[in-house]
Amino acid sequence: MSEIEPNSPSQGTPVSGLSESAPVGTPPIRTEKEAEGGMLRWILETVVMVIVAVLLAQGIKAVIVQPFVIPTGSMESTIMIGDRVLAEKISYHFRDPKPGDVIVFDDPTARHPQLIKRIIAVGGQEIDIRDDRVYIDGEAIDEPYVHGLPTTVGTERMPFTVPEGYVWVMGDNRPNSGDSRFIGAQPASAILGRAFSIYWPVSRIAGL
Numbered sequence: 001m002s003e004i005e006p007n008s009p010s011q012g013t014p015v016s017g018l019s020e021s022a023p024v025g026t027p028p029i030r031t032e033k034e035a036e037g038g039m040l041r042w043i044l045e046t047v048v049m050v051i052v053a054v055l056l057a058q059g060i061k062a063v064i065v066q067p068f069v070i071p072t073g074s075m076e077s078t079i080m081i082g083d084r085v086l087a088e089k090i091s092y093h094f095r096d097p098k099p100g101d102v103i104v105f106d107d108p109t110a111r112h113p114q115l116i117k118r119i120i121a122v123g124g125q126e127i128d129i130r131d132d133r134v135y136i137d138g139e140a141i142d143e144p145y146v147h148g149l150p151t152t153v154g155t156e157r158m159p160f161t162v163p164e165g166y167v168w169v170m171g172d173n174r175p176n177s178g179d180s181r182f183i184g185a186q187p188a189s190a191i192l193g194r195a196f197s198i199y200w201p202v203s204r205i206a207g208l
Contacts, residue, residue: 064090068087070085074177075116075177076176078208080204084200085116085195087192097167097194099120100119102119103167103191104191105191109183118145118172119167120134125162126161127158146174151170155181168185169186
């Protein structure tokens with residue numbers, strides 16, 4: 001009986017073609033054109049994602065919450081110059097502005113893009129200032145946020161009844177605030193949002 005030759009067909013193993021086959025697990029070779037197409041798709045996807053992110057950010061800013069930088073000291077020491085605050089735009093779709101709310105609104109004098117003040121009175125209420133205190137409908141109100149600073153009269157005549165659809169606003173830093181005592185009651189339609197939190201600097205993070 002003769003010996004079986006190595007790699008003989010009788011062993012059942014193909015003799016030819018092994019050197020031409022790619023090793024197992026070797027990735028397919030991409031042409032230059034395919035590589036360029038993949039890069040183009042990646043660039044397009046990245047651009048689309050950036051556009052979507054910007055649109056989402058703008059949408060949130062327009063209808064949900066918006067950051068503001070405080071330009072003046074009229075709300076000290078509740079809010080300091082340079083503080084960053086967040087103002088939400090949802091609650092006034094379900095309720096009217098009320099005394100005590102801290103709001104951001106368009107500056108009627110155009111000296112600043114926006115102003116931030118505290119609502120003291122709303123439509124239908126009578127405000128009066130005498131003896132360095134604020135009276136609403138004849139009753140002196142408690143204002144711990146002014147820290148004992150006196151409230152003096154401005155150019156608006158007192159007492160004053162706030163028209164419906166308007167709010168009377170004042171800064172917590174009464175001696176240094178250009179508010180409704182000088183610019184009059186402001187239309188509720190000018191309110192851009194209710195400030196609810198200081199978010200920067202970190203050391204001053206707090207609710208409002």
